[in-house]
Amino acid sequence: MTKPDGVIAFHLSNLYLDLPPVVEQIVRDAGFQAVLVLDRPHATDLTAPSDWVLVTRSTTFLRLPEIAACSTLIVPRSRLPVWTDQFSNVFQILK
Numbered sequence: 357m358t359k360p361d362g363v364i365a366f367h368l369s370n371l372y373l374d375l376p377p378v379v380e381q382i383v384r385d386a387g388f389q390a391v392l393v394l395d396r397p398h399a400t401d402l403t404a405p406s407d408w409v410l411v412t413r414s415t416t417f418l419r420l421p422e423i424a425a426c427s428t429l430i431v432p433r434s435r436l437p438v439w440t441d442q443f444s445n446v447f448q449i450l451k
Contacts, residue, residue: 363417366409374449376409380430381438383411391418391427 358364368375380390393408410418410427417423436448 358413361414361417362412363414364411366411367406368409369404369406372451373446374433374451376407376430377433377436378439378449379409379411380432381436385438388413389415389418390430391423392430393427 366379368379376390376392383390388411390409390411393410395406395408397403397405409430410423412418418427433449437443437445439445
């Protein structure tokens with residue numbers, strides 16, 4: 357359970373699977389909103405790129421300039437059912 361203005365950050369970097377649409381569908385089904393944040397460091401940095409999904413019920417948080425400037429909506433995958441304990445299909449989310 358999160359506070360009404362709480363945020364959960366999911367680290368979803370993966371070379372082979374497109375995980376953000378899966379998480380977005382699950383959280384939308386639960387009444388949350390999700391945005392994608394792609395961290396792409398400069399070539400001279402010694403860090404690797406990473407993909408994050410921020411999940412919240414707070415539209416105020418998503419409208420903060422520092423969040424809105426670095427986040428994008430998650431592109432849905434067509435015909436991708438919501439994953440549950442009874443259903444998942446890794447082949448559908450291969451990149």
